[in-house]
Amino acid sequence: MLKYLFMIIFLIPICLLGNCWWLVHSLIFLLSFIFMISLYSYSDLSMISYYFGVDFYSFMLILLSLWICCLMITASSSIYFSSYHPNFFVFVVLLLLIMLFCSFSSLNLFSFYIFFESSLVPTLFLILGWGYQPERLQAGVYLMFYTLVASLPLLLVLFSINDVFNTLYYPLLIDYGSFYFLFYVFSIFAFLVKMPIFLFHLWLPKAHVEAPISGSMILAGILLKLGGYGIFRLMKVISCLGLSFNYFVLSLSLLGGVIISFVCFRQVDLKSLIAYSSVAHMSLVICGLMTMNWWGCMGSLSLMIGHGLCSSGLFCLSNIIYERLGSRSLLINKGMINLMPSMTIWWFLLSSSNMAAPPSLNLLGEFSLLNSIISWSSYMVLLLIFLSFFSAVYTLYMYSYSQHGLYYSGVYTCSLGYFREYHLLFLHWFPLNLLCLKGEYFYF
Incomplete structure (x- = not known):
């Protein structure tokens, strides 16, 4: 594990070079391919060193994380072309990658907590340093305080464990036993909160709307997954409490998902719509983890x-339009098939992948999550039907409203897009649909 970590760490001095942008990008890309072929044990911990090790989940x-960080650098080329502190930007991305790498591979819960918290700092730098609107300061404060206030009780729990x-x-940890509800909540x-759950x-x-494209990509792509990974790891310690209290979180989460789907119908900001769909x-995902069965996990x-x-x-798609029209509003970004x-x-x-159409990985995930939640409680069927249906509705609304219909009269031109943008989108879509063929990895 340390060899991968050291490779990322030693990319940092390259940031001192005058033109490090595409060099770092290519090396992270290479590292992701080397890492891809390095796992030699599906079912157990492998590549163990003193503090680090990985299993199938991590x-x-x-x-x-490696893949998204590489694509972040590709998507943020406007920073490179406008020479808006590109070297410092690459440094922040590498710092964030190190934090994420250590979070996902930590075998010690305390070091996981430290890296889990410290991943906030580079994200805050991205939002404050390269964000667009003046409200980005408020978004940064929201991000920090929501996460920090929720995380302090977790520190008490770790001391207690x-x-x-x-x-x-x-x-070495085993079930903590049936203690009390507050321990479970903490x-x-x-x-x-990190995932985040409804309420x-x-x-x-707020963070998505104010963040630059790189901030949005890393936030939606990786940082939300830190929450799911943390629940998966800690559920081992609180499984006995979970049998008593998981129904509360599961019900709130599922009902919240349906309510948020209704909120998506009323969004006119593209980024905000995608954020709420997240x-x-x-x-x-929370519901699947709360069922505590293999299908769910x-x-x-x-x-x-x-x-x-x-x-x-x-x-990335919303940013491609934003770079050309200077707006994220669906009232302006309509009829884009003309532009x-x-x-x-x-x-x-x-x-179509977002609404879990075949052959995307989302379909595979939703099938098994529906399976696990219904096996946990058949009363959840109605909410699951609504959630799946409305997810398709707001995604179709976003697609049809942005692409079809009359285009905004202020748009007088036609743009084909750069090869870099098509390449970027292909590298999102291709693994998303290819991994569906590798289903035995997820359900061995």
């Missing part, structure tokens, strides 16, 4: 990977 999320077991080394609250989701649309998708992993690629691609005819196919492909 392996996929580290790979997603350490007091009982005399270790926080993950493979354990998972930080991760639920604690307000920081996410909340709806993540509510399904594996379904949540495949939906997290699928959603990470899909929502990141949709943010960018060749980009419409990518809108369709990524929108």
